């Protein structure tokens with residue numbers, strides 16, 4: 001039986017596979033891409049040229065990506081009458097690694113997020129968003145160079161999962177009646193006019209995310225993993241995230257880590273001096289410190305004391321807010337990349353942190369760096385580090401030359417504003 005109902009199978013290229021937890025990447029891997037809505041076509045066009053040029057330059061034609069266009073969002077709806085064709089999910093399941101532009105989600109009604117649907121359907125449980133500063137990028141803070149964090153955002157649960165019912169509906173009446181009559185809930189302030197959303201947070205979901213964050217931190221020699229939560233208020237979801245996070249750290253990583261839960265136990269038994277001493281010894285021994293902070297305090301501390309934070313592990317909605325807030329400190333979401341990954345199956349969809357920026361659609365104006373750097377993450381994920389390094393080098397040079405898109409140009413003295421496509425061309429020129 002044919003693999004696809006709507007698409008033709010790619011005629012060139014080979015499948016990326018996974019064996020014993022390790023990706024096997026052929027020289028001509030088939031990589032599905034989704035162009036995206038709004039500014040998606042502009043930034044994707046620039047990104048594809050840059051990624052192809054980096055691979056060509058790094059491997060002199062020996063390696064080349066076999067791009068395979070798959071559809072989602074407005075283009076899918078116009079072409080096939082459906083927002084997210086099953087074929088698109090099949091393609092990503094089959095070829096393992098994909099990259100996408102942003103997709104529109106209407107507010108307050110209409111279709112549910114296709115971005116979230118892709119993450120849920122493919123169980124891409126970790127949303128990984130590195131935030132670093134490139135010298136010369138305009139920033140609202142005095143020391144943007146101190147921001148060097150990698151956010152691990154849980155990607156499959158939380159209030160973000162989309163389990164909710166609108167005010168006045170038959171469904172919401174049933175849920176509210178159940179809560180009031182069977183669960184003894186008396187705290188719904190306006191039951192007649194409330195919509196209800198549900199926030200599932202599980203031990204499995206938390207621990208696979210925190211495990212991925214700790215493994216990443218250990219592999220890359222990072223100093224700490226911070227669990228960011230609002231566990232003082234949402235005790236059994238966000239508070240449990242913190243407890244389960246410490247549990248997986250201690251049970252699975254043993255003496256490679258020192259946790260603040262351990263610190264608290266030593267403090268309770270032997271006093272604060274002994275706890276401080278134990279933490280200092282752990283730091284001196286190069287152990288990874290696993291700590292936690294309440295989300296609102298974290299948002300002010302990343303502005304005031306960013307050097308104290310490194311890898312961040314957090315829940316879905318917190319991670320969404322933190323991604324954009326941190327990106328602002330290093331120049332904005334125009335340069336904020338990301339990946340949605342299942343570290344067990346190897347499935348990964350790379351995408352920018354930002355959305356479709358609809359007011360700029362078709363103007364060839366916005367910054368393509370976010371999707372280009374998502375592609376750079378993808379190349380690294382494939383093990384094509386030489387090509388990835390070329391992109392970083394080109395990005396550093398192009399920004400240092402002050403030839404930048406509108407978002408940087410408006411805040412940079414003496415900058416020359418270039419179009420989205422021109423920025424892509426400059427990156428290619430600056431790879432040499």
Ligand SMILES: NC(=O)C1=CN([C@@H]2O[C@H](COP(=O)(O)OP(=O)(O)OC[C@H]3O[C@@H](n4cnc5c(N)ncnc54)[C@H](OP(=O)(O)O)[C@@H]3O)[C@@H](O)[C@H]2O)C=CC1
Nearest residue numbers: 102103104105106115333334353354355356357366367407
């Ligand atoms: N993963 C995804 O596909 C995502 C999709 N979305 C969806 O995108 C749509 C629009 O969302 P919205 O809240 O406006 O957020 P956006 O991220 O699309 O845009 C907000 C602002 O961010 C700046 N910006 C965004 N992209 C770039 C870029 N490439 N270069 C420079 N600046 C950029 C612009 O700022 P300025 O106005 O200052 O120039 C823009 O107005 C919604 O439907 C939303 O659901 C949102 C986030 C993620």
Ligand SMILES: O=C(O)CCC(=O)C(=O)O
Nearest residue numbers: 104105113115116320353
């Ligand atoms: O899916 C959407 O429309 C928004 C998603 C989002 O903001 C994000 O994942 O950061």
Ligand SMILES: [Mg+2]
Nearest residue numbers: 320321324353
């Ligand atoms: Mg977001």
